[in-house]
Amino acid sequence: xxxxxxxxxxxxxxxxxxxxxxxxxxxxxxxxxxxxxxxxxxxxxxxxxxxxxxxxxxxxxxxxxxxxxxxxxxxxxxxxxxxxxxxxxxxxxxxxxxxxxxxxxxxxxxxxxxxxxxxxxxxxxxxxxxxxxxxxxxxxxxxxxxxxxxxxxxxxxxxxxxxxxxxxxxxxxxxxxxxxxxxxxxxxxxxxxxxxxxxxxxxxxxxxxxxxxxxxxxxxxxxxxxxxxxxxxxxxxxxxxxxxxxxxxxxxxxxxxxxxxxxxxxxxxxxxxxxxxxxxxxxxxxxxxxxxxxxxxxxxxxxxxxxxxxxxxxxxxxxxxxxxxxxxxxxxxxxxxxxxxxxxx
Numbered sequence: 001x002x003x004x005x006x007x008x009x010x011x012x013x014x015x016x017x018x019x020x021x022x023x024x025x026x027x028x029x030x031x032x033x034x035x036x037x038x039x040x041x042x043x044x045x046x047x048x049x050x051x052x053x054x055x056x057x058x059x060x061x062x063x064x065x066x067x068x069x070x071x072x073x074x075x076x077x078x079x080x081x082x083x084x085x086x087x088x089x090x091x092x093x094x095x096x097x098x099x100x101x102x103x104x105x106x107x108x109x110x111x112x113x114x115x116x117x118x119x120x121x122x123x124x125x126x127x128x129x130x131x132x133x134x135x136x137x138x139x140x141x142x143x144x145x146x147x148x149x150x151x152x153x154x155x156x157x158x159x160x161x162x163x164x165x166x167x168x169x170x171x172x173x174x175x176x177x178x179x180x181x182x183x184x185x186x187x188x189x190x191x192x193x194x195x196x197x198x199x200x201x202x203x204x205x206x207x208x209x210x211x212x213x214x215x216x217x218x219x220x221x222x223x224x225x226x227x228x229x230x231x232x233x234x235x236x237x238x239x240x241x242x243x244x245x246x247x248x249x250x251x252x253x254x255x256x257x258x259x260x261x262x263x264x265x266x267x268x269x270x271x272x273x274x275x276x277x278x279x280x281x282x283x284x285x286x287x288x289x290x291x292x293x294x295x296x297x298x299x300x301x302x303x304x305x306x307x308x309x310x311x312x313x314x315x316x317x318x319x320x321x322x323x324x325x326x327x328x329x330x331x332x333x334x335x336x337x338x339x340x341x342x343x344x345x
Contacts, residue, residue: 025037058088065267199276215251220257240309249282252281254278259275282332
């Protein structure tokens with residue numbers, strides 16, 4: 001996701017670099033009028049006149065884009081509209097369009113070939129750096145699992161048995177994750193998922209590894225139905241969000257579930273969605289990371305990999321959903337929104 005500076009001189013330099021990109025990028029002002037478009041954007045859209053023109057110059061889908069931009073501003077996080085038909089082209093060209101906050105309350109539009117979301121350019125870097133690691137961890141992981149099984153047989157205290165079971169379950173899940181990294185492109189393993197069972201599993205794992213002073217609370221809506229999803233992948237997503245909160249020095253974390261009616265996901269309205277919030281009282285998201293938070297290899301910590309939130313967003317996309325957030329010091333809320341309707345995900 002492109003991030004542009006506020007200062008005029010730096011902005012001019014950044015736009016000069018944007019003009020060299022092969023992906024289409026345009027900048028709108030606060031009133032959603034075009035102030036800049038790089039050559040790739042002009043070629044993709046076929047627009048000959050754009051400077052000073054309002055968003056509807058893009059044709060009929062502009063109304064959907066306006067809704068997406070409104071939601072992006074409210075969440076202060078980049079969002080993507082998939083399957084956007086550029087009716088300015090004849091025949092129309094199907095693209096994915098990402099929106100993110102721009103300088104001076106403006107908006108950055110990015111066009112990508114359909115099926116490539118905002119992490120597509122970085123995904124080869126993930127696979128190249130991670131596949132070797134995945135191969136190397138398989139053998140020691142099997143040893144960890146075996147040792148946990150031996151401990152499980154030799155201990156009688158129920159609490160210690162439960163911890164051993166967690167180690168075994170996590171070894172199995174990490175083994176599956178390593179297999180997925182070694183053989184990318186596989187589809188999620190879908191089955192009926194109870195969102196509260198996944199949330200409780202994630203809470204138990206975080207409680208086992210975090211400081212005993214951490215306050216872990218729950219606020220569940222028991223009326224929420226099960227849905228079709230990949231429970232292991234969703235567990236990984238929640239663990240990444242919870243660990244992100246712990247690393248932000250949170251002293252209290254609440255896992256909250258709610259039903260959300262008429263949610264907008266990827267530019268489409270769904271009648272019913274699950275919203276799962278991770279609420280923490282930590283330091284908040286640093287200002288300089290807000291435009292690029294879900295990009296791979298972007299981290300606010302010196303020793304961070306920058307993969308946790310990128311993978312979490314990827315898993316949300318696999319299920320037809322998305323992660324949005326709002327943050328200030330002392331209160332940060334990451335929200336996973338998933339459709340609960342048939343035919344999504």
